Every structure is written in structure tokens, then in C-alpha cells.
Amino acid sequence: MNDLAPAIHTENLTRRFGDLTAVDRLNLIVPRGVIFGFLGPNGAGKSTTINMLTSLLPPTAGTAKVGGFDILKEPMEVKRCIGVVPEGLSLYERLTASEQIELVGRLHGLSYAEISQRIPSLLELLELEDSADKMILDYSHGMRKKTALACALIHAPEILFLDEPFEGIDPISTRAIKELLRDMVDRRGTTVFFSTHVMELAERFCDQVGIINKGQLVGVGSIPELRQRAGLPDDAPLEDVFIHTVGAEMEDETLLGWLTEK
Numbered sequence: 138m139n140d141l142a143p144a145i146h147t148e149n150l151t152r153r154f155g156d157l158t159a160v161d162r163l164n165l166i167v168p169r170g171v172i173f174g175f176l177g178p179n180g181a182g183k184s185t186t187i188n189m190l191t192s193l194l195p196p197t198a199g200t201a202k203v204g205g206f207d208i209l210k211e212p213m214e215v216k217r218c219i220g221v222v223p224e225g226l227s228l229y230e231r232l233t234a235s236e237q238i239e240l241v242g243r244l245h246g247l248s249y250a251e252i253s254q255r256i257p258s259l260l261e262l263l264e265l266e267d268s269a270d271k272m273i274l275d276y277s278h279g280m281r282k283k284t285a286l287a288c289a290l291i292h293a294p295e296i297l298f299l300d301e302p303f304e305g306i307d308p309i310s311t312r313a314i315k316e317l318l319r320d321m322v323d324r325r326g327t328t329v330f331f332s333t334h335v336m337e338l339a340e341r342f343c344d345q346v347g348i349i350n351k352g353q354l355v356g357v358g359s360i361p362e363l364r365q366r367a368g369l370p371d372d373a374p375l376e377d378v379f380i381h382t383v384g385a386e387m388e389d390e391t392l393l394g395w396l397t398e399k
């Protein structure tokens with residue numbers, strides 16, 4: 138890990154799928170030790186960006202450094218310093234949660250002693266103890282997501298990538314996960330990069346946010362900075378900042394008259 142480099146540094150990072158440019162020349166620097174919220178409407182390019190930064194998907198142009206390592210030239214070094222909860226979760230259906238977490242710990246080279254000390258604390262935090270010996274096949278969406286998070290945390294990574302981490306998670310676990318992530322950032326200097334389209338989640342949780350729309354980065358900074366740039370008052374909710382920054386236009390109401398009028 139190169140301690141002087143920012144956690145994430147992208148240079149014209151681009152991904153095309155045929156004619157569609159899902160991520161368009163993204164230039165972004167995320168410093169270490171922050172919770173960074175990557176916000177954007179559905180289809181904006183959030184997952185595609187995370188997949189490229191975590192070496193799950195090659196860019197079609199541009200590049201990026203994660204933890205000071207080049208995602209194209211040093212993918213193994215990148216993988217060693219990150220934890221990921223990708224959109225697709227990619228769990229082994231026929232393992233139990235404990236086995237799945239142990240497997241990931243082993244792949245990261247942790248000793249059996251370390252793994253057996255860490256697993257119970259993760260299961261307790263995520264309220265998975267009672268189901269830990271059931272196969273993932275029988276898990277709900279939220280339980281799968283929590284298992285994937287436990288796998289991403291087992292090796293205490295320097296940088297965490299979480300794609301829509303709280304989607305499908307109950308409020309009690311959401312609170313516990315948020316508190317843990319905040320502690321990791323404040324006490325250990327971990328960097329958390331997470332995507333969401335839910336503004337309420339980002340509002341009080343993020344130190345910095347980036348807003349992506351149609352593959353392009355349209356705003357980066359702290360929420361007060363973005364609010365000021367959008368010319369909105371100090372108490373304007375993030376939702377207003379988001380809609381203003383993205384430049385969303387409201388649907389023509391007459392088009393939906395058949396649904397809204399008696």
C-alpha cells in the first residue's frame with residue numbers, strides 16, 4: 138500500500154458497451170480516510186465504475202489507481218488492499234455463511250486463529266448468528282447482502298467498495314453497519330466508497346459525495362459545497378441538491394393524467 142497516494146485516483150476512466158458509454162471519462166480523486174458517497178440515478182454508471190475500480194471489469198479507455206496501485210497493471214495488489222460488495226454479490230449458494238466467510242479469509246491468507254476469532258464478531262454485528270450454519274441458498278436478499286459484507290470485511294481492508302450496501306437491509310442492521318463503517322474510517326483511516334440512489338442515506342453519512350449522471354461526473358465535494366454551488370439555501374435537503382445538479386426535468390404531468398386525474 139502506497140500511503141501517500143489517494144485511495145482512488147481515476148484518469149479518464151471510460152467503459153463502453155457497444156454504442157452506449159456507461160462511464161464517460163471519469164476523473165475523480167478520493168482521499169484516504171473518508172466515507173465517499175457515489176450518487177446517481179438508476180443506470181447512471183455507478184456499478185460499472187465500481188466494477189472497474191475493483192478489477193471485475195476492464196475499462197475500454199483510461200485507467201485508475203486504487204490504494205496507489207494501477208488497476209490494469211497491478212490488479213493483485215489492488216485486490217489485496219480492498220474489500221468489495223459487488224452488485225451481484227457472487228456467493229457460493231451451497232456454503233453456509235460461516236463457510237463462505239472462512240473461504241474468503243483463507244483466500245486472503247489469514248490464519249485459522251484469526252478467522253475463527255473474527256467470524257463470530259461479524260456474525261453478531263450483522264445479526265446472522267442464528268442462520269450462520271444454513272446454506273446461502275436459503276437466505277433472504279438482506280441476509281445474502283450481510284454475508285457479502287462480512288466477506289468484504291474479514292481481512293480488514295484499507296479501502297471498501299460497497300455497491301448499494303443498504304438496499305434490502307433492515308433499519309437496525311443499517312444503523313449497526315453505518316456505525317461500524319464510521320468507526321473504521323475515524324479510528325483506522327479506512328476509506329469507504331459506496332454507491333446509492335437513496336439520498337436520505339447519503340445525507341448524514343458521507344464526508345464527500347460525487348454525483349454521476351448518464352456516465353458523467355457532474356459534481357464532487359462535501360454536501361455543503363455542492364449545495365452552495367447549486368445556489369441552494371443551507372438547509373436544502375440533499376435530494377434538492379441532487380436534482381438540481383443532475384438537471385433532472387420533471388415529467389410532463391399531462392402525460393400521466395390518466396393515472397392522476399379522476
Ligand SMILES: Nc1ncnc2c1ncn2[C@@H]1O[C@H](COP(=O)(O)OP(=O)(O)O)[C@@H](O)[C@H]1O
Binds near residue numbers: 178179185
Ligand atoms: N454488461 C452490460 N452490457 C450492456 N450494458 C450494460 C452492462 N452493464 C451495464 N450496462 C448499461 O450501462 C449503464 C450503466 O449501468 P450501471 O453502471 O449498472 O448503472 P447504475 O449502477 O448507476 O444503476 C446502463 O445503461 C446499463 O444498462
Ligand SMILES: [Mg+2]
Binds near residue numbers: 184185224
Ligand atoms: Mg448499480
